[in-house]
Amino acid sequence: MASTVGAVTDANAPDTAALYPATRLESARKAAADAGLDALLIAPGADLRYLTGYQALPLERLTCLVVPAAGDPFLVVPELEKAAALASPAGRLGIDISGFGETDDAYAMIARRLPANLRLFAVDNHMWAEKLLAFQAALPGAQAGLAGDVLSVLRMRKTPAEIEALRRAGAAIDRVHRRMGEWLKPGRTEREVAKDIADAILAAGHVTVDFVIVGSGPNGASPHHEVSDRVIRAGDPVVVDIGGTTADGYCSDSTRTYAVGEPPAAFRELYEVLLLAQTAQTGAVRPGITAQELDAVGRDIITSAGYGEHFIHRTGHGIGLETHEEPYIVAGSARALEPGMAFSVEPGIYLPGMFGARIEDIAVCTGDGGERLNLTGRDLVVLPA
Amino acid sequence: MASTVGAVTDANAPDTAALYPATRLESARKAAADAGLDALLIAPGADLRYLTGYQALPLERLTCLVVPAAGDPFLVVPELEKAAALASPAGRLGIDISGFGETDDAYAMIARRLPANLRLFAVDNHMWAEKLLAFQAALPGAQAGLAGDVLSVLRMRKTPAEIEALRRAGAAIDRVHRRMGEWLKPGRTEREVAKDIADAILAAGHVTVDFVIVGSGPNGASPHHEVSDRVIRAGDPVVVDIGGTTADGYCSDSTRTYAVGEPPAAFRELYEVLLLAQTAQTGAVRPGITAQELDAVGRDIITSAGYGEHFIHRTGHGIGLETHEEPYIVAGSARALEPGMAFSVEPGIYLPGMFGARIEDIAVCTGDGGERLNLTGRDLVVLPA
Numbered sequence: 118m119a120s121t122v123g124a125v126t127d128a129n130a131p132d133t134a135a136l137y138p139a140t141r142l143e144s145a146r147k148a149a150a151d152a153g154l155d156a157l158l159i160a161p162g163a164d165l166r167y168l169t170g171y172q173a174l175p176l177e178r179l180t181c182l183v184v185p186a187a188g189d190p191f192l193v194v195p196e197l198e199k200a201a202a203l204a205s206p207a208g209r210l211g212i213d214i215s216g217f218g219e220t221d222d223a224y225a226m227i228a229r230r231l232p233a234n235l236r237l238f239a240v241d242n243h244m245w246a247e248k249l250l251a252f253q254a255a256l257p258g259a260q261a262g263l264a265g266d267v268l269s270v271l272r273m274r275k276t277p278a279e280i281e282a283l284r285r286a287g288a289a290i291d292r293v294h295r296r297m298g299e300w301l302k303p304g305r306t307e308r309e310v311a312k313d314i315a316d317a318i319l320a321a322g323h324v325t326v327d328f329v330i331v332g333s334g335p336n337g338a339s340p341h342h343e344v345s346d347r348v349i350r351a352g353d354p355v356v357v358d359i360g361g362t363t364a365d366g367y368c369s370d371s372t373r374t375y376a377v378g379e380p381p382a383a384f385r386e387l388y389e390v391l392l393l394a395q396t397a398q399t400g401a402v403r404p405g406i407t408a409q410e411l412d413a414v415g416r417d418i419i420t421s422a423g424y425g426e427h428f429i430h431r432t433g434h435g436i437g438l439e440t441h442e443e444p445y446i447v448a449g450s451a452r453a454l455e456p457g458m459a460f461s462v463e464p465g466i467y468l469p470g471m472f473g474a475r476i477e478d479i480a481v482c483t484g485d486g487g488e489r490l491n492l493t494g495r496d497l498v499v500l501p502a
Numbered sequence: 503m504a505s506t507v508g509a510v511t512d513a514n515a516p517d518t519a520a521l522y523p524a525t526r527l528e529s530a531r532k533a534a535a536d537a538g539l540d541a542l543l544i545a546p547g548a549d550l551r552y553l554t555g556y557q558a559l560p561l562e563r564l565t566c567l568v569v570p571a572a573g574d575p576f577l578v579v580p581e582l583e584k585a586a587a588l589a590s591p592a593g594r595l596g597i598d599i600s601g602f603g604e605t606d607d608a609y610a611m612i613a614r615r616l617p618a619n620l621r622l623f624a625v626d627n628h629m630w631a632e633k634l635l636a637f638q639a640a641l642p643g644a645q646a647g648l649a650g651d652v653l654s655v656l657r658m659r660k661t662p663a664e665i666e667a668l669r670r671a672g673a674a675i676d677r678v679h680r681r682m683g684e685w686l687k688p689g690r691t692e693r694e695v696a697k698d699i700a701d702a703i704l705a706a707g708h709v710t711v712d713f714v715i716v717g718s719g720p721n722g723a724s725p726h727h728e729v730s731d732r733v734i735r736a737g738d739p740v741v742v743d744i745g746g747t748t749a750d751g752y753c754s755d756s757t758r759t760y761a762v763g764e765p766p767a768a769f770r771e772l773y774e775v776l777l778l779a780q781t782a783q784t785g786a787v788r789p790g791i792t793a794q795e796l797d798a799v800g801r802d803i804i805t806s807a808g809y810g811e812h813f814i815h816r817t818g819h820g821i822g823l824e825t826h827e828e829p830y831i832v833a834g835s836a837r838a839l840e841p842g843m844a845f846s847v848e849p850g851i852y853l854p855g856m857f858g859a860r861i862e863d864i865a866v867c868t869g870d871g872g873e874r875l876n877l878t879g880r881d882l883v884v885l886p887a
Contacts, residue, residue, distance in 0.1 A: 246631065342586060449605050
């Protein structure tokens, strides 16, 4: 019957209440009203979980939280999901949860419950196109926008409970990095190493493995290389970028670049520049600095050392219930950091055909500076070859 | 840096070529043209993988296959994904693969390459709302539709290589069901049992665990119950609905309902009705029967026995690169089955507060009948209590 990835997690267990306070629906309603939106329409995903604690997967049948700017929020679910929705943290919120049958039109059902003069509704950014088009058809007089414009502002500023959840996720992925010497050895393929890492990610306290990048030698020069059958050789630099999701829904993401045996001198030189850049960037995190300024702190160091054209991506991305969310630390973003924002700081230098390096920590903006949530050493680790 | 779930799979390995023939792009172009669509816009997901073999995850940066009705298809990817895209099966197709930088407008870039008089474009059904709205803004004169209307017709009719992949997936999940007696015992919680099952799903030849439902006693009466901390007791009926995805991208999904020790007589009675219904339905699979007729074959038997109101969902869903896809076996669908269609046959009977039962096999419509891809016994298995 196929319902939910992560079904064996504690996702919808009642003890997640502290992470998902009941006040968020009212905060979202107010933010929507302030932004001139008449209603938010939220399908399964991180926004739904953030607002209600309910973890549901996007499926062909519609599940949708409706938050009218004026009026009470309600949840519409397929009849056969109703028991699960009521048993989830959403069941505690005191909102109406309505089921619909296999041949009912859930979009029309929602449209009838919205004000007749609805002008502007906003859907969650990840709602499936088929659902958005169905809402556009069911609400012909209204314009569609993105709920992320208001919700990302709420989600971006983490509560202390959320920071603590991210701290636990960071500690979990750090435990995996500390064991890298067990697996990363000459003669093994990237794929073999990645399989061991994936097992360790689960054993370290995650419920899903979200990604495992093992980029050895020249493969490290492609930032989103995943794994291959390339055999790791003595002297190879290896980029290892890994992350997972913990039972309470929060994500980890940390990169270290290792050397398996003594690497080329040119790599050590590059790595020292990168280390300086990343250290300067994590040290520069503080309330008020803008995303583009933080990006420039590292980019300037890398550019001054002559590697500017080889730092081919932004500095980082926000993290929380999703691995990639606001705020993005990127050139062109004048967003000022605020206490509670959590994001990756992950500059990289990539020399095509040769090797690459990236160092990544999750950082949180605090009241007067920053806190790193990944605490494994950042100096180059040379593993035995 | 966080790229792809399933990074440690062989997803983009070149040996998947037989499953992803290069002819599909032309079939899709022709189907789009025949349907009056000027272009298909396909973001990462099952449609992209079906058309190109490229497995990429939906992320905030746009990756998009463009299939113009008149003209050559092309793939637009973030610059830092370009190496991975070229190394994937998509790199063999001989199509243009263009990268864009961190601050480029990928939507405008695509709009410029489309005909100026574009009237109707179609996006993949699961494209994120933020991307669809961005395309609607970048193509202001054009109307948006769903690519699924044409692609599902192609994807629904599996090739022999796809059927073989589904057969392998079916055999893998059957191996897990055959071991159920190792885990399903009185005194254990549903969650403990589900954890063991999840490990076994991976060990049996899947690369991801897609869902694990263990519904014991009254929990079995909620079709989409997942797991809980309920302790399984002697005499409990237990619904076990499980599935995963194999390395080549195809999904498994099979349900068996077990009894842990002798169940109540009322349960045995219900189970016999269900078994008759499911057996009649799998036996009725043949070219030409409609989805609603196949649904009715089981529903009529269950209704005649007095359980009609307790069969609260459709009979089944198509399966392939996604666990839920066309064709849906549901009342109201006049779609006639054709050779190559693969779908679940999973009637269920649910008595609230008491127990439930469901039996599910994946079936394939053949040239003159049907083939079941799940072959564990369907008679009630009573495990030792």
